Amino acid sequence: MRRHGFLIDMDGVIYRGKQLIPGADQFITCLLDRGVPFAFLTNNSQRTRRDVATKLARMGIPVDESHIFTCAMATARFLAAQKPRGTAFVIGEGGLLQALHTNGYAIVDDEPDYVVVGEGRTFNMEIVEHAVRLILRGSKLVATNIDPNCPTSQGLRPGCGAIVAMLEAATGLTAFSVGKPSPVMMRAARKELGLATDETIMIGDTMETDILGGVQMGYRTVLVLSGGTQHDDLARYAYRPDLVLDSIADLADEATYAAVIGETLPLVAHESLGAAL
Numbered sequence: 001m002r003r004h005g006f007l008i009d010m011d012g013v014i015y016r017g018k019q020l021i022p023g024a025d026q027f028i029t030c031l032l033d034r035g036v037p038f039a040f041l042t043n044n045s046q047r048t049r050r051d052v053a054t055k056l057a058r059m060g061i062p063v064d065e066s067h068i069f070t071c072a073m074a075t076a077r078f079l080a081a082q083k084p085r086g087t088a089f090v091i092g093e094g095g096l097l098q099a100l101h102t103n104g105y106a107i108v109d110d111e112p113d114y115v116v117v118g119e120g121r122t123f124n125m126e127i128v129e130h131a132v133r134l135i136l137r138g139s140k141l142v143a144t145n146i147d148p149n150c151p152t153s154q155g156l157r158p159g160c161g162a163i164v165a166m167l168e169a170a171t172g173l174t175a176f177s178v179g180k181p182s183p184v185m186m187r188a189a190r191k192e193l194g195l196a197t198d199e200t201i202m203i204g205d206t207m208e209t210d211i212l213g214g215v216q217m218g219y220r221t222v223l224v225l226s227g228g229t230q231h232d233d234l235a236r237y238a239y240r241p242d243l244v245l246d247s248i249a250d251l252a253d254e255a256t257y258a259a260v261i262g263e264t265l266p267l268v269a270h271e272s273l274g275a276a277l
C-alpha cells in the first residue's frame with residue numbers, strides 16, 4: 001500500500017459536543033490496526049494533549065498523547081524556536097500554559113516578550129486592559145488561532161479569534177496566528193508523523209482552517225459534512241477539497257479509502273468522485 005498518514009480534525013469530524021460521530025471510532029481503530037500514522041489536529045488550546053487523549057478514550061477512541069497535536073503545542077514550539085527561553089503574558093488556560101512551560105517559557109505579568117492569546121473562559125476586562133498596555137509597550141501579539149467562534153451543544157460561543165480581534169482593534173496591531181490554517185502548525189504536525197507532503201491527508205469539517213491549511217501545504221484534503229459545512233457552501237470558496245464525504249465513517253469503504261490515499265485515482269480525477277458523494 002502507498003505510504004500515507006492522516007491529520008484529523010476532531011470537532012465535527014470525530015464528535016459533535018459530547019456525541020461521537022457514528023463510525024468514527026471504527027475508522028480510528030482501523031488506522032491503529034494497520035499501523036497508519038495519524039494525529040488529531042485541534043485549534044482548541046484549552047486542554048493539554050493528555051486531557052484531549054483522555055476525552056477521546058472515554059468516547060471509545062483508544063489513543064494516547066502522541067496522537068494529539070494542539071495549536072497550543074504548535075504555538076509554544078514556534079515561540080521556543082523564535083526566542084528560546086522567552087517570557088509570555090497569557091490569556092488562556094491549562095493547555096496553553098503547560099505547553100509554554102514545557103517549551104522553556106516563563107509566564108510573567110510585566111515586560112513579556114509575547115502576549116499569547118488562546119481559548120478560554122477565564123479572561124476579564126482587567127486582563128484585556130493589561131494585555132493592551134503590554135502590547136502598546138512592545139510585547140508581540142501572538143494568537144494560538146483566530147477561529148471567530150466554536151460550536152457547543154448549546155450553539156456557538158466566541159472563539160479565540162474574537163478575543164484577538166478585541167486586542168487588535170484596541171492596539172491597531174495585527175496578531176500572528178500559529179494554529180490551522182497557518183503553515184506553522186500544518187507543517188509541524190506532518191513532520192511529527194514523519195510524513196512527506198504528498199503522503200499527508202487532512203480530514204476536516206471547516207473550509208477556512210482544515211481545508212485551506214491542507215490546500216496551502218499541498219496535502220490531500222477530505223471535507224466531511226458531519227460538522228459545520230454543507231455541500232452547497234463549497235461554491236463560495238476559491239479552493240476546494242480533493243474529496244467530499246458525508247462522514248469519516250465513509251472511509252471504511254475500501255474503494256473510497258484507496259481513492260483518498262491516491263492509490264486508485266490521480267488527484268485531478270477526484271472531482272467526479274467528490275461530486276458524486
Ligand SMILES: [Mg+2]
Pocket residue numbers: 009010011012013204205206227
Ligand atoms: Mg472541526
